[in-house]
Amino acid sequence: MVPVEAYFVLSALLFFIGVFGFITRRNLIAMLISVELVLNAVDINFAAFNRLLFPEGLEGFFMTLFSIGVSAAESAVAIAIIINVYRNFHSDQVNSIENMKF
Amino acid sequence: MDYSYVFLILLLPALSFLVLGLAGMKMSHKVAGLIGTCSLAVVTVLCYYTAIKYFLIDGRDATGLFPTVTAFDFVWIKFSELLTFTIGFRLTPISVMMLIVISTVSFMVHIYSFGYMHGEKGFQRYYAFLSLFTMSMLGLVVATNIFQMYLFWELVGVSSYLLIGFYYPLHSAVAASKKAFIVTRFADLFFLIGILFYSFYVGTFSYDLTAMPELHQNVAGVAWVMPMALFLMFIGGAGKSAMFPLHIWLPDAMEGPTPVSALIHAATMVVAGVYLVASLFPLFVEFAPEALHWIAYIAAFTAFYAAAVACCQSDIKRVLAFSTISQIGFMLVALGVCLPGETSGVDNTVEYADVNGLGYMAGMYHLFTHAMFKACLFLGAGCIIHAVHSNEKMYMGGLRKYMPITHVTFLISCLAIAGIPFFSGFCSKDEILVACYNFSPVMGVIMSAIATMTAFYMFRLYYVIFWGKSYYETHKAEGAHQPHEAPLTMTVPLIVLSAITMLVGIFGTLHVFEFGEFVSANGIGFGTHINWAIAGTSTVLAILGICLATYMYKGEETPVADMLARRFPKLHQAAYRRFYLDEVWMFVTHKIIFRCISTPIAWFDRHVIDGTFNFMAWGANAAGETIRPWQSGDVRQYAVWFITGTVALTLVLLCI
Amino acid sequence: MANLVMFCILAVVILGSAVLCVMTKRIMRAATFLLFVLLGVAGLYFLLDYTFLGAAQISIYAGGITMMYIFAIQLVSKRTLQGLVEHLKGSRVLFGGIVTVVGLLTVALVLLKNQFIYRACSVADAEVPMETIGTALLGSEKYQYVLPFEFISVFLLACIIGGIVVARKEKEK
Numbered sequence: 001m002v003p004v005e006a007y008f009v010l011s012a013l014l015f016f017i018g019v020f021g022f023i024t025r026r027n028l029i030a031m032l033i034s035v036e037l038v039l040n041a042v043d044i045n046f047a048a049f050n051r052l053l054f055p056e057g058l059e060g061f062f063m064t065l066f067s068i069g070v071s072a073a074e075s076a077v078a079i080a081i082i083i084n085v086y087r088n089f090h091s092d093q094v095n096s097i098e099n100m101k102f
Numbered sequence: 103m104d105y106s107y108v109f110l111i112l113l114l115p116a117l118s119f120l121v122l123g124l125a126g127m128k129m130s131h132k133v134a135g136l137i138g139t140c141s142l143a144v145v146t147v148l149c150y151y152t153a154i155k156y157f158l159i160d161g162r163d164a165t166g167l168f169p170t171v172t173a174f175d176f177v178w179i180k181f182s183e184l185l186t187f188t189i190g191f192r193l194t195p196i197s198v199m200m201l202i203v204i205s206t207v208s209f210m211v212h213i214y215s216f217g218y219m220h221g222e223k224g225f226q227r228y229y230a231f232l233s234l235f236t237m238s239m240l241g242l243v244v245a246t247n248i249f250q251m252y253l254f255w256e257l258v259g260v261s262s263y264l265l266i267g268f269y270y271p272l273h274s275a276v277a278a279s280k281k282a283f284i285v286t287r288f289a290d291l292f293f294l295i296g297i298l299f300y301s302f303y304v305g306t307f308s309y310d311l312t313a314m315p316e317l318h319q320n321v322a323g324v325a326w327v328m329p330m331a332l333f334l335m336f337i338g339g340a341g342k343s344a345m346f347p348l349h350i351w352l353p354d355a356m357e358g359p360t361p362v363s364a365l366i367h368a369a370t371m372v373v374a375g376v377y378l379v380a381s382l383f384p385l386f387v388e389f390a391p392e393a394l395h396w397i398a399y400i401a402a403f404t405a406f407y408a409a410a411v412a413c414c415q416s417d418i419k420r421v422l423a424f425s426t427i428s429q430i431g432f433m434l435v436a437l438g439v440c441l442p443g444e445t446s447g448v449d450n451t452v453e454y455a456d457v458n459g460l461g462y463m464a465g466m467y468h469l470f471t472h473a474m475f476k477a478c479l480f481l482g483a484g485c486i487i488h489a490v491h492s493n494e495k496m497y498m499g500g501l502r503k504y505m506p507i508t509h510v511t512f513l514i515s516c517l518a519i520a521g522i523p524f525f526s527g528f529c530s531k532d533e534i535l536v537a538c539y540n541f542s543p544v545m546g547v548i549m550s551a552i553a554t555m556t557a558f559y560m561f562r563l564y565y566v567i568f569w570g571k572s573y574y575e576t577h578k579a580e581g582a583h584q585p586h587e588a589p590l591t592m593t594v595p596l597i598v599l600s601a602i603t604m605l606v607g608i609f610g611t612l613h614v615f616e617f618g619e620f621v622s623a624n625g626i627g628f629g630t631h632i633n634w635a636i637a638g639t640s641t642v643l644a645i646l647g648i649c650l651a652t653y654m655y656k657g658e659e660t661p662v663a664d665m666l667a668r669r670f671p672k673l674h675q676a677a678y679r680r681f682y683l684d685e686v687w688m689f690v691t692h693k694i695i696f697r698c699i700s701t702p703i704a705w706f707d708r709h710v711i712d713g714t715f716n717f718m719a720w721g722a723n724a725a726g727e728t729i730r731p732w733q734s735g736d737v738r739q740y741a742v743w744f745i746t747g748t749v750a751l752t753l754v755l756l757c758i
Numbered sequence: 759m760a761n762l763v764m765f766c767i768l769a770v771v772i773l774g775s776a777v778l779c780v781m782t783k784r785i786m787r788a789a790t791f792l793l794f795v796l797l798g799v800a801g802l803y804f805l806l807d808y809t810f811l812g813a814a815q816i817s818i819y820a821g822g823i824t825m826m827y828i829f830a831i832q833l834v835s836k837r838t839l840q841g842l843v844e845h846l847k848g849s850r851v852l853f854g855g856i857v858t859v860v861g862l863l864t865v866a867l868v869l870l871k872n873q874f875i876y877r878a879c880s881v882a883d884a885e886v887p888m889e890t891i892g893t894a895l896l897g898s899e900k901y902q903y904v905l906p907f908e909f910i911s912v913f914l915l916a917c918i919i920g921g922i923v924v925a926r927k928e929k930e931k
Contacts, residue, residue, distance in 0.1 A: 002765045002805070004874050010769050010802075012865040014776055014795075016858040019745060021780030023738050023854035029831060030785055031738070033792045036823070037776055040799045043815075051806040053874060058894050061886070062903050064803075064811055065895075068818050069910045073917035075823045079830045080925035086834050087927070745857055749864045756867060 007048035015041035028082045032075065039071045105155075105173035108191050111148050111201070112244075114141045115237035119230050126226030138229035139212040142205070142236060149205035156198045157620055168195050168620075170310070175246050184305045189253075190246035195621045196380050196466055200243035203473045206602070207369040208236045210595035211361045214481050217591035218361050218488060228268060228359070235261035239370050243377060247307035248297050248335070251378070255293070255342070258371050259286050265366060266358040278354035285351040289341020296334030303327045309381050328389035332382060336375075336397055343375025344427045345434065346404040350684050352427055356419040356493075360484030363419060368426050368480050369473035376433045376469055383462055383623060387440065398438025398541070402548055405431025407681065409555040413562065414677035417493045418483050421563050422476070425519065428556060429472050435549060436465030436534040439541035440623065460540065462623035464533030470617070471526035471606060475515040478599035482512040485588040485596070486567060490574075495563075500572030504585040507593045509568050511600040516564045518603045520557035520644045523637070526603045529610035529617070532637045539636060550640055557647030565655035764805055772798035789827045796820045807885045 014037060021034030043064045050060025118141035126134050156168070163169045175190030212232060219225055238257035245251035260283075267279030301307055303324065337348075344352040355367050366372070379386065379397065386394045405428045412424035440461040485508045490497045502509040518527035531553060539546035574584055587593070609615035654662045667674040676682065732743075772795050779791035796819040803812035898904045 002761050005869065006765060006769070007802070008869060008874075010772065012862060012869075013773055016862050016865075017773070017776040017780055019741070019861065020854045020858045022741055023857060024851050025780065027785055029827060030780075030788055033788050033827065034780060036792060036819075037779065037795060040795065040819075044799060044802055047803055047806055047808055047811060051808065057901065058886070058891070059901070061808060061811060061891070062894070062906070064808075065814060066906055066910055068814055069914060072818050072823055073914050075826055076921040077917050077924065079826055080921035080923075083830060083834060083925045742853075742857055745861060749861050752864050752868065756864075756871060 004048060004052045007044060007052070011041045011044040011048070014038075014044070028085065029079075032078050032082070036071065036075070039067060043067050105152065105171055105191070105193065107148065108152060108173045108193075108244075111145050111152070112191070112237055112241055114145050115233040115240070117141065119233040119237060122226050122230035122233060126230055129226060131221070131225040134226035134229050135212075135216055138233050139209075139216070141233065142209050142212050145236070145240075146205040146209045149201040152193070153198050153202050156193055157195075170194050172246055182305070185301055185307065187249045187307060188246055189250050191244045192246040193244070196377065197243045199466065199470060199621055200377060201240065203470055204236065204239050204243065204370050207365055207473055207477045207599075208232070208239075210477065210481070210599055211365040214364075214484070214592050214595040215359075215361045217589045218484050219359060220589075222359075224268065228265075231261055231264045231268070232362075232365070235265065235366060235371075239374075242374060248300065248309065248382075249307040251381070252290075252293060252297055255338070255374065256290065258366075258374065259283060259290065259342070262286075262355070262366050262371055265362040266355045268359055268362065269357070272357070275357040278351075278357035282351040282355045285348055286341045289348050290338050292334045293338020293341075296331045296336075296338065299327060299331035299334065303331070309385070328385065329393045332386055332390045333393045333396070335382065336379060336393065339375030339378040340400070341375070342378075343372050343430045343434065344404075345375065345400055345431070346407055347683060347687075349404060349408065349427050350680075350687055353420050353423045353680070356417070356423050360419065360480060360487055363423070364477045364480030364484065367423065368476040372426060372430055373433065373469050373473065376430060376437065376465060379434065379437050380462065380466060383437065383440075387623075394438050394440065396438075398435050398545070401431040401434030401438055402545065402552075403431075404428070405435065405552045406548065406555075409552050409559060411677050411680050412559040413555065414674055416495050416678070418486065418495055418498070418563060418567060419480075419493050421559060422479055422483055425479075425556065425560065426476055428552065429468070429476065429519070432531065432534055432549070432552075433465040433468050433472070435545070436461040436468060436537050439537050439545060460533060461537035463618045463621055464530060464537050466621045467617040468527075468530035468534055471518065471530045471603070474599050474606070475518040475525075475527060475603045478511055478515040478596055478603060479519070481592070481596055481599065482508050482515065485592055486585075488588055488592070489585040495566045497573045498567045499570040500568070500575065501585055502568040503572075504574075505587045507587060508596065511593075511596040512564060512568070514600040514603055516560045518607060519560050520648060521553055521640055522644060523607075523641055524604075524611050525607035526610060528607060528637075528641070532633070532640060535636050535640055536633050546636075550643055553640055554643040554647040557644040558651050561648045561651035562655050565651060566660075569656050570660070761805060765802070768798050768801045768805065772802075785831055786828075789824060789831060792827070793820055793824045796824065809885050810888065810891050 018034045018037030018041060021037065022031055025031050025034060046060040046063045046067070048060075050057065050063075054060070118138050122129075122134055122138060129137075156171070161168075171193040173191040173193060175188045175192075177186055177188050179187040181187065212229070215228065215232070219228055222228065235258060238254045238261055242251055242254035242258060245254060263279050263283040266282050267275050269275040270279075297307070339345075341348045352367060352372065356363055358367070379394075408424040408427035408431065412421050412428065415421045415424060438461070485505065486498060486501060487493055489501070489505060492498075514525065518525035521528045521531040535546060535549055535553065538549045606615060610617070654660060679685075775791045775794035775798065779788050779795060782788050782791065796815065800812040800815040800820065803809075803815055894902050895907055896902075896904050
């Protein structure tokens, strides 16, 4: 039997790896990939807590399921935006869209 | 008794001002001038109709007095039951007389300006301002209460300011308009304080305290209030009427166009102070006869001072300006020498039973006649300036050949102001002198002397303009151009005004026209009769003054005058520089007020008050500049902040 | 025991791939490592007997989203993305590392301070039946999820349209 702490530690590590990637990478798609890592870390927690702590319910299960759906949608829109940014600025570095800030 | 139409008298000039002021630049000069002149023609007709209706058709009521008619009076601001600020239209003998004076002179000036201002830049603006001024001045004289009068009082001040500064590219015009505005405004401050005193203690803005006897008890306890309030109000009047030492703005105000000088600074606005004292006359007589006498002393001194200065000026408009100051002095002296309820002095015959009213009547009479002949003189001066393109007397001389109409009308007006029989000035000035002799022989003698000086300086002016050697003829070789008679639009007003002067003079001297029948202190009409002891003396003195002027200035050269100027250089210089009054004011304002009061206040304002707000602005700006980089647009940075915040919050929650 | 071994293998795969994913300088490789991470997570779901979830993870994430990334990378530019060598700034890496370590320490603190309440020890290693999932997903009773299900379907539709609109090439003026 795998203890829930193991899942928790795994998910925390994955989460912060994602955060690290998000902070350090400058490429928009790489940042998006890091966000996916973060989302997956959360999903693992939902599923593991549901299964190991509240096995009679299915809330975490469905949360994970919907999270997958939402991240699919998010990726689609984000990639559309990235393609547009690339088209307009001929660069996909984050710095290139900084001049949109004001 | 239906006077419901009179609102048009105020409305038409106001509308004309708005139309010309807003749309004037889109019109041609002719259209703009015609709009102004036509609206004023209608106003003039209405004023004359009102006067005929008021004096002749309606006439005196059952008590034998001309009634005080309030055509309309609506409440603007209500402070208390009695202390209510209303705007209305009030007809009394003097206000109706002022309507005639203002509308006549203003109409003449409107016509005259067609010629004088022909082709000037800002012609439409000029007519707009004239309309504004006429509206304000009419509103002033028909005010139903002191506060309304104050309102219009300030409006005439503004329009005077605008018109003096009409040639605003000229530095001197701007300086003169500012000077006029600041000096009169300074005096108006006292006027306002006086009004506040009066209304606070008495509880009304109305002139007619006699009509409200229950209010008398309000001031019964405090004896000093009424004299002080009235004298403070008089200071306001002294500012507008250029009484010493607040007269300094009037000579400079001649920087404005000459018709404006004729209208505002000779005939109408400058007599507002006289009108004010006349309106408050019952209050003065009842509460503050001493204040009235002080007015007389101030006015007499001013009259003397101005006459002395006028003898030495070289700018013809300045001479006329000082002559105006002097003549206003005459009017105020006449008002000031009224004695309450006494029949003493040299002439206590039946006609003068109410002797205290004589000065009042004489002052108003002089106001009327002076407005006509002084407007005529100014307009004549305008024709001359138009012809020779200068104000200085050295460019004139010998003009009688070139400008016959101007010459004749100018001469008539000079004779009138000098007080020669059969000219209007004689009738009014003679009554003033009688009133002065009634008051005290010393005052009478002084005023007679000033009247002689008046004759002298006016004829000095007349001779240096129309006689003597002609500048054109002596400088023909140097390209001086030939003076020519003014166009018809300019000469017609001269003829009309001199005709009024003549007619009033002839009928007045022959007792066909009795001013006292219309205007008197207590409303009871009386006929004057010429006291030949005084009138004869003053006529002889006037003729003497004229002869002296003829002797000194008629010839090609003026040896006597030059010799006198050489003999008394200091005196001549002092008189020419107006006895250094302007320098005194400059010293007081610049050296004392500016340095000791204004500079510290300005310092406080700049450094403490501004500093506070600048510091606040700087602080806000600095805070903004500090926070601004946080809004970097860098998503990763936001993520870092977000995570940092989450971690911090988690730690805080853990510790609790 | 077998589960624990399985978990350890999956954990090593997931963490290793994740680290490589964020550290690699080539974007294509990052996408590939992401695929391994997602497959590893799917394995975790299988391990938890959430077979359906694992299948969904593989089909949507690994099959759909990753493919989309790869397509995007291929589409955008050869020069910029495929052969892209990113220069990671040392200071930024240091800064990200500090944030990561501090965050991890915080999580560790939370973990040490709290205890999980175990109630699942008795649960048998049985798969959650498909029927239960289907009923819960499409039921409208309590603990049933037809409303979020419908919402997410509308949401996905909206995102599809939004993605098309955003990515659409503007007509040349």
